[in-house]
Amino acid sequence: MFEDTKAFSGFSVDDLGRAKEFYGGTLGLRVTETAEMPLLTLHLAGGTEVMVYAKDDHQPATFTILNFPVADVEKAVDELTAKGVRFERYEGFEADGKGIV
Numbered sequence: 001m002f003e004d005t006k007a008f009s010g011f012s013v014d015d016l017g018r019a020k021e022f023y024g025g026t027l028g029l030r031v032t033e034t035a036e037m038p039l040l041t042l043h044l045a046g047g048t049e050v051m052v053y054a055k056d057d058h059q060p061a062t063f064t065i066l067n068f069p070v071a072d073v074e075k076a077v078d079e080l081t082a083k084g085v086r087f088e089r090y091e092g093f094e095a096d097g098k099g100i101v
Helices: 016-026 073-082
Strands: 009-013 030-034 039-043 049-054
Touching: 009 016, 016 030, 016 039, 016 049
Parallel strands: 009 049
Antiparallel strands: 030 039, 039 049
């Protein structure tokens, strides 16, 4: 039944406009909007697409929903920090001054 279909993942947000600005503006991903739904599609490397939809009673995920492997973690953290991204710190994980575990 599903062998010829393309699967995709999705997650909810409380504000599609802010999500579009973050994923498109801050992270520099290609983002398209589908006004009829309304929803966003994040277009990632390798043809992967992720659906982002607004949900009135949205609760932030308590687990990782997207992973972005990079060649140089320190460089990526520096660039994201310069764009205003704040890195979370979690109990039980020793992080350096930049928040890298």
